[in-house]
Amino acid sequence: MNLFYENSTRTRISFEIAAKRLSADVINFDAQSSSTSKGESLKDTAQTLEALGAAAIIVRHPMSGAAHSLANRGWVSASIINAGDGRHEHPTQALLDAMTIRQQKNSGDDLAGIKVLVVGDIEHSRVARSNMLLLSLLGATVSVAGPGTLVPEGIEAMGAKVYKTFDEALDEKPDVVMMLRVQLERMQKDDTFSTREYIANWSLDQTRLGLLGKETVIMHPGPMNRGLEISNQAANDPRSAVLRQVENGLAVRMAVLHRVLSGEDSN
Known part of the structure; x- marks a missing residue:
C-alpha cells in the first residue's frame, strides 16, 4: 500500500x-x-x-x-x-545514492576515500540527512555547503564539514557533487530568500561546471529546478548520474520490498 x-x-x-x-x-x-x-x-x-x-x-x-x-x-x-x-529522513533515497556512487566510482564494497559534497537547501532536506548518515557509515567523507539560513545548526554533529561558499567547497576537488532541490514550498514565509542571489552563489552553473574534474559525478535526487540549483548544462552533462539514480531506485526498492514481504526482516 x-x-x-x-x-x-x-x-x-x-x-x-x-x-x-x-x-x-x-x-x-x-x-x-x-x-x-x-x-x-x-x-x-x-x-x-x-x-x-x-x-x-x-x-x-x-x-x-x-x-x-x-x-x-x-x-x-x-x-x-x-x-x-x-525534514527527517529518506532512507531508500540514500540507499540508491550509495549504490549509484559505488557504480560510478567503481569503489567496491564501501566508499572509503570518496569525497561527497552536498550543496543547497540542507535545512529542509531529508535526503541530505539520510545521505550524511549512510555515506559516512560506508566510509565516504561528506561535506555540505549552502546559504547560512539553509544549513541547520549542529549539522557538524552528523559528521559533515560545513563550507561557507560553494566555490570554497569545490576547491577541495570532491568526487561527487550532490545538488539539492530548493524546497520553495517549505519556505513560503521566508522573505529573506532571493532567487537571484541563490543562483549567483549556489547554482551548479556553467562556470562551476567547468571547475569539476573529468571524473566528478553530478547527482540530484529530483525533481530538479533547472535554472535554479542546477543549470541545464550540468543536468545534461555526461558526468550527470541523475537518470542512473532513478534506475537504481527501482532496484533498491525491489530489494527492500522483497526483504520485507519475504519475512527476511522481522523488523
Missing part, C-alpha cells in the same frame, strides 16, 4: 513498479481524496488499510517521525517502509 500524504513521482512510481515486478498487488492511497481530508488520523488510516489486507505500508508524510511512530507504537503489524518523513 502506497500511503503518500505528499506529492511524489520517482519514489511512489518506483515503489509501485518494484512491487508489481515482485508480483505483489499495489494500491495507491490518495490522502487528498480520502478520509484523511476529513480529519482521520494516521493511526486510524493505517489500521484501516491493514484491516483491508495490506501486508506492507509505504508511507510518506510531512511530519518528521511519522513512519517511526507507525513502526514502533504497536498500531499495526504490517511492515512499514519510510518513503520520506518531513
Whole structure:
C-alpha cells in the first residue's frame, strides 16, 4: 500500500513498479481524496488499510517521525517502509545514492576515500540527512555547503564539514557533487530568500561546471529546478548520474520490498 500524504513521482512510481515486478498487488492511497481530508488520523488510516489486507505500508508524510511512530507504537503489524518523513529522513533515497556512487566510482564494497559534497537547501532536506548518515557509515567523507539560513545548526554533529561558499567547497576537488532541490514550498514565509542571489552563489552553473574534474559525478535526487540549483548544462552533462539514480531506485526498492514481504526482516 502506497500511503503518500505528499506529492511524489520517482519514489511512489518506483515503489509501485518494484512491487508489481515482485508480483505483489499495489494500491495507491490518495490522502487528498480520502478520509484523511476529513480529519482521520494516521493511526486510524493505517489500521484501516491493514484491516483491508495490506501486508506492507509505504508511507510518506510531512511530519518528521511519522513512519517511526507507525513502526514502533504497536498500531499495526504490517511492515512499514519510510518513503520520506518531513525534514527527517529518506532512507531508500540514500540507499540508491550509495549504490549509484559505488557504480560510478567503481569503489567496491564501501566508499572509503570518496569525497561527497552536498550543496543547497540542507535545512529542509531529508535526503541530505539520510545521505550524511549512510555515506559516512560506508566510509565516504561528506561535506555540505549552502546559504547560512539553509544549513541547520549542529549539522557538524552528523559528521559533515560545513563550507561557507560553494566555490570554497569545490576547491577541495570532491568526487561527487550532490545538488539539492530548493524546497520553495517549505519556505513560503521566508522573505529573506532571493532567487537571484541563490543562483549567483549556489547554482551548479556553467562556470562551476567547468571547475569539476573529468571524473566528478553530478547527482540530484529530483525533481530538479533547472535554472535554479542546477543549470541545464550540468543536468545534461555526461558526468550527470541523475537518470542512473532513478534506475537504481527501482532496484533498491525491489530489494527492500522483497526483504520485507519475504519475512527476511522481522523488523
